[in-house]
Amino acid sequence: MQLLTQIPQSSAAPPATTQPLGYDYDLVIVGGGIAGLTLASALKNSGLTVLLVEAKLESAAAMKGQAYAVHMLSALIFQGIGVWKQILPQIETYRRVKLSDGDYSGTVEFSTQDIAADDLGYVAEHQALLYPLQSFVKECANVTVLCPAEVVETQYHQDAAVTTLRVGEETQLIRSRLIVAADGARSRIRENAGIQTQGWKYWQSCIVAFVKPEKSHNQTAYEKFQASGPFAILPLPGNRCRIVWTAPHEEAKALLALNDEQFLVELTNRYGHQMGRLELLGDRFIFPVQLMQSSKYVSNRLALVGDAAHNCHPVGGQGLNLGIRDVAALAQVIEEAHTQGEDIGDIQVLKRYQKWRKLENLTILGFTDILDRVFSNNFLPIVLLRRLGLQAMRYIPVLKVFSLKLMIGLLGKTPKIAQQKAIN
Structure with missing residues (x-):
């Protein structure tokens, strides 16, 4: 070069x-x-x-200051190029994905066993x-x-x-x-x-931030849905997590305006207590969604x-x-x-x-x-329909596997550079 x-x-x-x-x-x-x-x-x-x-x-x-989910197909492409060995030590692997809807108890959990793989995906900061x-x-x-x-x-x-x-x-x-x-x-x-x-601009904005939970994230990614918008927790190296919190514009602006202590209270309510006390790392950022x-x-x-x-x-x-x-x-x-x-x-x-x-x-x-x-x-017919869908995903393996493959990029035409079976 x-x-x-x-x-x-x-x-x-x-x-x-x-x-x-x-x-x-x-x-x-x-x-x-x-x-x-x-x-x-x-x-x-x-x-x-x-x-x-x-x-x-x-x-x-x-x-x-950004972080990304790196799906399985993307990892295969980086491997085919020859740069994956340099990337892998700097990023975090996730082996489980938990999908939930508000206070509904029917959480869907995806794991490596669903597709007979070692990993489901990875999370990388921009510079990594x-x-x-x-x-x-x-x-x-x-x-x-x-x-x-x-x-x-x-x-x-x-x-x-x-x-x-x-x-x-x-x-x-x-x-x-x-x-x-x-x-x-x-x-x-x-x-x-x-x-x-x-296209169009959504009625929502996203708040992104880094946090460090008290307990291990156990290489688990979360997608938590609420009526105001989805809330993602992505695991990172050093037992840190990246949150992507989607909310209507005014609500997102109000959350961003809170001091750190107030924000952590609201964050814990949305995040849950599965990883204990949270520590906020660095600044929070907001961006509109389109x-x-x-x-x-x-x-x-x-x-x-x-x-x-x-x-x-x-x-x-x-x-x-x-x-x-x-x-x-x-x-x-x-x-x-x-x-x-x-x-x-x-x-x-x-x-x-x-x-x-x-x-x-x-x-x-x-x-x-x-x-x-x-x-x-919160439109009741849609709430009932989506929770029926979550139940179907939990108990119909072919639907669960199809949904997972769609999420991690294993459907569609695969580039030749990615047609390899091993990542590690």
């Missing part, structure tokens, strides 16, 4: 592999977050030259994923990282995409076969390409991945995992096209990626939306 702080001039030597006349790189990835880094890593042995452009310094990008991916990319000879750098303009022509970049006071035009937008929910690349989005799906994931010489393509409700921890599946699918599509001598930026090639991922993502977006709406109310 080349790590650049200045833009290469047009007279510089070409990247490691031979380029067709007129191309600086095969593809430019805009966004050096988890999605962009995973895509660059997945293309390590593809024979394609990659420019990864990130607006923030590496150290600043890693300071994001970002740092290993940043280190891995530095070992990729075909990847050049330009950081910090700003994308000023993108233009799409029949035979090439042209990206205007700025670092400091200097600018440079970069010609590539393909641009990949991995620049988040407010993607400037998507907006500049005129790609529309559909559902978004791009009208299309591809256009001429452009592909969208991750949050640039879609957003969903945080219930079930699906967001990051959808993005990881996106980049694994895109990497497979363009690598296979390159091997067959096809132009990786051709719209017919890119539509294979869109066909693969758009419907699968829409299914998960719909699933999370229905889950939130069905459980976030």
